[in-house]
Amino acid sequence: MRRFFTRTNTLNIRTLIDTLASASMIVASGVVIWSFASRPGTTTPESSMVVPREPISISGLPKLGLQTAPAVLLMFSDFQCPYCQAFARDVFPVLKERYIDKGALEVAFQHFPLTIHLAARPAPEAAVCADRQGRFWTLHDRLFTLPKLDTEAIRRVVKEEHLDDRAFESCSTSGEASKVVEADLLVGQRWRVTGTPAFMIGRRLPDSTVKINSVVVGARPLEEFTVALDALINQNAPVLR
Numbered sequence: 001m002r003r004f005f006t007r008t009n010t011l012n013i014r015t016l017i018d019t020l021a022s023a024s025m026i027v028a029s030g031v032v033i034w035s036f037a038s039r040p041g042t043t044t045p046e047s048s049m050v051v052p053r054e055p056i057s058i059s060g061l062p063k064l065g066l067q068t069a070p071a072v073l074l075m076f077s078d079f080q081c082p083y084c085q086a087f088a089r090d091v092f093p094v095l096k097e098r099y100i101d102k103g104a105l106e107v108a109f110q111h112f113p114l115t116i117h118l119a120a121r122p123a124p125e126a127a128v129c130a131d132r133q134g135r136f137w138t139l140h141d142r143l144f145t146l147p148k149l150d151t152e153a154i155r156r157v158v159k160e161e162h163l164d165d166r167a168f169e170s171c172s173t174s175g176e177a178s179k180v181v182e183a184d185l186l187v188g189q190r191w192r193v194t195g196t197p198a199f200m201i202g203r204r205l206p207d208s209t210v211k212i213n214s215v216v217v218g219a220r221p222l223e224e225f226t227v228a229l230d231a232l233i234n235q236n237a238p239v240l241r
Helices: 002-029 082-100 122-131 136-143 151-160 165-173 176-190 222-233
Strands: 071-077 105-111 198-204 210-217
Touching: 071 082, 071 210, 071 222, 082 105, 082 222, 105 122, 105 176, 122 136, 122 151, 122 165, 122 176, 136 151, 165 176, 198 222, 210 222
Parallel strands: 071 105
Antiparallel strands: 071 198, 198 210
16 A cells, blocks of 8 residues: 555656656746848847758658748647647647648658656657658557657557568667657757757758748747638738848
8 A cells, every 4th residue: 555655656756757848948938039130040039049040941740731832831849748738639630631631831840858748759750750651640649649659659550550570669669760760859959949849840941941920939829820820821921041
């Protein structure tokens, strides 16, 4: 009984710490930053996230949508983040129906696992290995539906999706997936991403690079994405120089 009490309280404390830590990041940075009013390459008063001065490349990232789509949404996400899960559940499907499926938007995914999450590294590494088999978005959708994300749940999902076991194991044990996740983290840190989810919205240039027009930080409502995307797709948003 004493052991059970200790374990239960430990789990409750961990849950509370995780919730408070995630909430504090959203409170600190969970606002929309319209970079039209700020200079590119600088931070904004509302957040430390930087608007890139030069066009950025999304080459090599998992992407969903047409490569000819005029608008690009780059997301920095953590599979164990409850706010990322809320975005994946409530906002992403609508964006897919309204923009991605109609060829107006391409989405690129950047891993940004937070150290406060115990499954922060196993989950994105599994997603990287799934991506090597062309199954990133399948695993993306499944991981975000799990009520509890841990290594056992990740292994179960991988098995249920019938991925090539040998290729997956090779990817997992070679260190390849870990290097990809670490590289993604460095990119996010370069742009001063501090919490998840975080987004960059930009216009595709003729050379397939992306000129970022705005950033959205935190679990924001659908309308704030649609306003930015509609303006960009209708070419009403200025290109920052």
